[in-house]
Amino acid sequence: TVTAISGNDYQATLVLNGTEPSGPLSISLSYTDTMANILDAYLTTTDDSEVVYDQSAPEINIRQISSSNSNSNWAKVDDTVWVNFTANEALIPSSISVPIFNRPGTASTIYNNQGDQTFSYYIITNNSSDPQELIGFQISSFSDYAANPGVVVDGTTDGSSVQFDSEDPYPLVINNVIATGGTVAENYWNSTNTGISIAVTIQSDLTLIEGEFQILTMVNGNNAGALGTYVLSAGDIGIPKTVAGQENFE
Structure with a gap:
């Protein structure tokens, strides 16, 4: 559908129905002036803008956990626990929620490493009442730039783990x-x-x-x-x- 906006400005509208192929949407702008002259079609934009049609949900297939402790498989009170993960496409940073240690995702702080695909979330283990157990996490929400939501994932993909320990050792x-x-x-x-x-x-x-x-x-x-x-x-x-x-x- 083509709509006249004002003067010589027009806007073409297409509502996607799901049959279009994924990727950048192509354009072909052909027109006839008021003198019936048929001009060559334009196949590109003048400002390099584009719209990418994306029907695929993002995936996070690389997930790892570690701590700032000298033994990165353990964490004590006031250590930092990092969850590092990589998506198969760029994610909207504000869409990501990563509850660590069963705390709300807002308790975790994000660090965007590279290209909106690789992220770290971390918490400070300053709550001595946390259970003495392996620290679990869940990537409970995330979306790509087309607003496609990803499927919730939890646990690591490389076998890494962090055990929380807030108790002093027994006297020798x-x-x-x-x-x-x-x-x-x-x-x-x-x-x-x-x-x-x-x-x-x-x-x-x-x-x-x-x-x-x-x-x-x-x-x-x-x-x-x-x-x-x-x-x-x-x-x-x-x-x-x-x-x-x-x-x-x-």
């Missing part, structure tokens, strides 16, 4: 301390001894993996410094760990 217990080297006398340190061995009970707490502990010493009630700092591996969990003093002890 020193079971035994033995002087080593030279003449060993139980419960005593003498001038011939060259080292010290400490047996520490490690609790069955998976959050201790890649954690560390430090052993401090006192002599005659005075602080004598640290014997060393020790890193825990998965094999140390739930069993006594024997470590040697890393610093001189005299």
